[in-house]
Amino acid sequence: LDTIGAVVPDVAASIVNELADQRSNVKLIASENYSSLAVQLAQGNLFTDKYAEGFAGHRFYAGCDNVDAIELQAAELVHKLFGADHAYVQPHSGADANLVAFLSILATTVESPELERFGQTNPANISDADWENVRQRFVGQRLLGMDYYSGGHLTHGYRHNVSSRLFEAHSYTVDRGTNLLDFDAIRRQALEVRPRILLAGYSAYPRKINFARLRELADEVGATFMVDMAHFAGLVAGKVFTGEYDPVPYAHVVTSTTHKTLRGPRGGMVLCTSEFAPAVDKGCPMVLGGPLPHAMAAKVVAFREALEPNFQTYAHSIVDNARVLADELQKRGGAVVTGGTDNHLVLLDVTSSYGLTGRQAESALRSCGLTLNRNSLPFDANGPWYTSGLRLGTAAVTTLGMGAAEVAEIAEIIVSVLSKTSPAATAKGDGTVSKAKYELPDTVADGARGRVS
Ligand code: PLP
Numbered sequence: 001l002d003t004i005g006a007v008v009p010d011v012a013a014s015i016v017n018e019l020a021d022q023r024s025n026v027k028l029i030a031s032e033n034y035s036s037l038a039v040q041l042a043q044g045n046l047f048t049d050k051y052a053e054g055f056a057g058h059r060f061y062a063g064c065d066n067v068d069a070i071e072l073q074a075a076e077l078v079h080k081l082f083g084a085d086h087a088y089v090q091p092h093s094g095a096d097a098n099l100v101a102f103l104s105i106l107a108t109t110v111e112s113p114e115l116e117r118f119g120q121t122n123p124a125n126i127s128d129a130d131w132e133n134v135r136q137r138f139v140g141q142r143l144l145g146m147d148y149y150s151g152g153h154l155t156h157g158y159r160h161n162v163s164s165r166l167f168e169a170h171s172y173t174v175d176r177g178t179n180l181l182d183f184d185a186i187r188r189q190a191l192e193v194r195p196r197i198l199l200a201g202y203s204a205y206p207r208k209i210n211f212a213r214l215r216e217l218a219d220e221v222g223a224t225f226m227v228d229m230a231h232f233a234g235l236v237a238g239k240v241f242t243g244e245y246d247p248v249p250y251a252h253v254v255t256s257t258t259h260k261t262l263r264g265p266r267g268g269m270v271l272c273t274s275e276f277a278p279a280v281d282k283g284c285p286m287v288l289g290g291p292l293p294h295a296m297a298a299k300v301v302a303f304r305e306a307l308e309p310n311f312q313t314y315a316h317s318i319v320d321n322a323r324v325l326a327d328e329l330q331k332r333g334g335a336v337v338t339g340g341t342d343n344h345l346v347l348l349d350v351t352s353s354y355g356l357t358g359r360q361a362e363s364a365l366r367s368c369g370l371t372l373n374r375n376s377l378p379f380d381a382n383g384p385w386y387t388s389g390l391r392l393g394t395a396a397v398t399t400l401g402m403g404a405a406e407v408a409e410i411a412e413i414i415v416s417v418l419s420k421t422s423p424a425a426t427a428k429g430d431g432t433v434s435k436a437k438y439e440l441p442d443t444v445a446d447g448a449r450g451r452v453s
Pocket of ligand 1: 203
């Protein structure tokens with residue numbers, strides 16, 4: 001910190017402030033975690049200075065031996081953790097990983113004589129007409145993914161994301177009555193749309209998904225089956241999601257982030273069957289520039305940590321804690337979407353439970369030391385900015401060693417705060433509660449009181 005501070009004191013101060021923030025507030029953001037010090041140090045070092053375009057053993061820069069060693073090791077560990085035929089560990093983020101996957105699937109499955117010729121042609125000699133033909137063949141293929149408002153991710157065809165420009169994007173929703181995915185409805189839609197890619201995976205869906213059934217459906221409609229396991233990769237690695245709930249044996253292509261339940265550095269990866277490997281390995285130059293060797297080094301550390309037997313205990317505890325959270329919220333009258341959870345996240349309907357928007361609830365809880373995010377609920381009348389819901393995740397608090405007792409206490413605090421928060425508590429009506437407006441229950445530990453006490 002002294003070294004950083006000598007150059008830019010403000011950055012050193014922000015790091016210290018962030019440490020204080022993360023230590024004094026309870027982290028319930030479902031996409032966040034606490035990576036280990038080993039992961040953080042592996043990511044912050046001189047490897048950041050190295051360029052290594054290409055892939056291991058096939059680089060466009062000299063002096064990449066050490067990067068090759070890291071990249072090969074990361075891929076091997078992914079294979080041990082998840083069992084995929086092939087792994088590509090360069091993507092800088094989940095969004096990059098999805099773009100690499102989309103383009104690899106198109107390059108592998110869309111018939112394109114021009115592309116076949118490209119393999120034997122010096123790129124400098126590819127004519128503009130050939131490029132235009134490829135572009136026309138690629139753009140406008142059909143993608144069928146989970147609707148953003150039902151819990152799907154932006155990169156799954158949301159209208160403001162590039163995925164909806166690249167593809168003719170279609171989306172399936174959850175059932176209006178149960179808020180659960182309805183496989184028969186998805187099948188009817190897939191038969192009608194006949195997508196090039198059937199995409200499963202979510203950012204805000206609290207249930208597990210039967211990937212075996214979706215693969216059957218993909219085969220039936222002639223689609224490539226892709227799963228984005230960004231949120232639940234740690235639950236797959238930790239053997240919570242096994243059998244038909246493990247996407248890797250069923251999907252042609254699986255993408256993920258490495259920083260959520262998997263507890264690694266910020267980053268992404270693509271796993272695939274050998275059929276897609278040649279295209280996936282061309283993520284650079286297709287989508288990426290130079291890989292980030294420091295991030296890949298940190299991925300190696302995180303994958304090693306995830307291979308330790310105690311990671312399985314950790315992954316199971318994440319889900320146990322999420323179940324306790326859902327149960328305890330419901331016991332106290334909270335409207336939990338779908339009535340519970342099978343994974344690391346819980347969706348709470350704060351509009352029907354407390355007459356608040358998600359934004360008001362998020363703000364009120366943050367002022368009481370709980371950091372979480374508002375989230376659209378299926379068919380949300382409050383839109384994506386205000387929302388009607390909160391998304392709560394247990395990966396980070398489980399890393400801190402919290403168990404059922406602490407999580408029950410968190411549920412008690414949430415209900416206590418929200419039931420005493422009025423939408424007009426501030427002039428802006430953003431739901432920030434004044435300290436005087438309520439009292440936390442006596443049982444709440446001092447640390448959990450955050451800034452309220
Ligand atoms: N895919 C899913 C399902 C996600 O939830 C996220 C991030 O929240 C992403 C992809 C994108 O990851 P990143 O933020 O690393 O680009």
